[in-house]
Amino acid sequence: MKEIDPLSFLKAVYMNADLPLSVRMRAAIAALPFELPKLAVTAVVSDQNFAEALERRLRNMKRISNGNGRIIDVPQVETKPQMPRVADRRFRRI
DSSP: OOOOOHHHHHHHHHHOTTSOHHHHHHHHHHHHHHHSOOOOOOOOOOHHHHHHHHHHHHHHHHHHHTTOSOOOOOOOOOOOOOOOOSOOGGGOOO
16 A cells, blocks of 8 residues: 555545545645645844944934924814714614
8 A cells, every 4th residue: 555645645635526525624624734835924134234224213213303304294183073872762672
């Protein structure tokens, strides 16, 4: 008898149309993490680049705080008060 690895066995199980759907789904769920990579976020930051970026940002903050930089005016927006959460009498059941 030929030896196969566990992932190949799971693939054979979930691709076999003669087996019940529940068995095939369990095999597909078990094989999924090994067939498709998980999405992940990675950041490569070297010490020199990070230090340079930090220095640039600190200089920029000093420039803005001295009044020499651009200042963005945010307009005031009027908002209406939130409606009460009490149900209206017209929609109550008797």
